[in-house]
Each structure stands twice: as structure tokens, then as C-alpha cells.
Amino acid sequence: MTEARERISRRSVDKFAQRRAQLxxxxxxxxxELGYARTSLREIAQKSDFSHGVLHYYFADKVxxxxxxVRQFEEVCVTRYDDVVAxxxxxxDLKRGFGAAMAGTLRADAVMHRLWYDLRNQSLFEESFRADVLDIDxxxxxxxxxxxxxxxEFAGVPAKVTPPVAYATFDGLFQRALLQHLAGRDSAAEDLEQSVPRLLELLVCAGAPAV
Incomplete structure (x- = not known):
């Protein structure tokens, strides 16, 4: 009886988790589309196939x-460049692949990246966001x-920057390109694709001959 109850309990937990993921x-x-500040659970429900009551059952609030x-989206995103490296x-190869990958995700996932930056900005005011934002960052x-x-490794030299500096530099470049892309600048993705290889070389080689 105990084992049967445990199996039922596990199935219930699995179904609950699956439902949360779907929602x-x-x-x-x-x-x-709307961003954090302009979206309520009720508005989310109106734009989905689920009622406000269902959303409130599976999630305590909008936060x-x-x-x-966002964590569900980031689980995929945080490995987006691993295939390029491999x-x-x-x-x-790596310079060109990295540039192409960054430009590709700018074109394909602009609204999701906008949501991420919205969440990160909100974490400056909403303490409940901070642990998750720091972890994703x-x-x-x-x-x-x-x-x-x-x-x-390919260049045969040690990187001239630390991981936080490298991330902040590429993130700043990407966020600027995202703003331009959302503003309708047609060249934003192409400019990003061309800038990324140059920046990578600069951060690693710092004046050494191009590899």
C-alpha cells in the first residue's frame, strides 16, 4: 500500500510540474509582448488558453x-553557443560562428531577450527576483x-580579461543591438555579427596579431 501511494504521489507531482511548464x-x-509592468495574471490568462483561476492555482503571483x-527559456539559452564551440x-571558425549565433538569436528571439532584460531591470527594485536573476546571469x-x-586556446594566448568583464562586454554589445533591432534598424543583426568577432579577438589577444 505504501509503494502504491508513493507512485500515485510521484505521478501527481509530475503532472503538477508538467502543467506548470505548459502554463x-x-x-x-x-x-x-507586454513586459512585466503592464502584465497581470488576468491579462496573461486572456492571451492564453487558460483561465485566471488556473494560473493562480499553479502560481502564487506574477513574480x-x-x-x-524565464528560467524555462534560459535552460535552453545558456547552452546556445556550446554547439559553436564544439x-x-x-x-x-569560432569567431565567425559566435558572431553568427549571436546575430541569429537576436533575429529569432528578440522579444524573449527583451523580457530577460526587463526581468533583470526589475530585480533592482523587486528583491524577490534577485536570486534568480543572479543565478541566470x-x-x-x-x-x-x-x-x-x-x-x-586556439590563439595560443591567455585571455586578457576575466569572465565577468568578458560577459559584461558582450552583454552590453548585445543589449545595444537588441534596442536597435527593436527600433527597426535593419542593419542591427548584421552589425552585431561583424562586431562580435572583432571584440572576441580584442578581449583575448589585446593587440596581438590576428589569428
């Missing part, structure tokens, strides 16, 4: 839903550093 995925669209939804056979930093570290 979060549905909510991402509304959140990415919990937003952090869960496929590169030279410093040149650390994962993003590690993702960027894997690229920088591999490029340094």
Missing part, C-alpha cells in the same frame, strides 16, 4: 510565474566564458 510556456508570449517562465576547428557568464576560453 509558463503559454504565458511567455503575453509577458514578452513566481515570470521567474519560472564545431569550431580554428580561431577563425552567472550561467550566461559561464556560457560566454566557454567561448572566450576556447578562442584563447
Amino acid at each position: 509558463a510556456e503559454s504565458a511567455l508570449q503575453a509577458l514578452s 513566481e510565474l515570470l521567474t519560472y517562465a 564545431a569550431a576547428n580554428s580561431a577563425e 552567472e550561467q550566461r557568464e559561464a556560457m560566454v566564458w566557454r567561448v572566450v576560453e576556447r578562442y584563447a
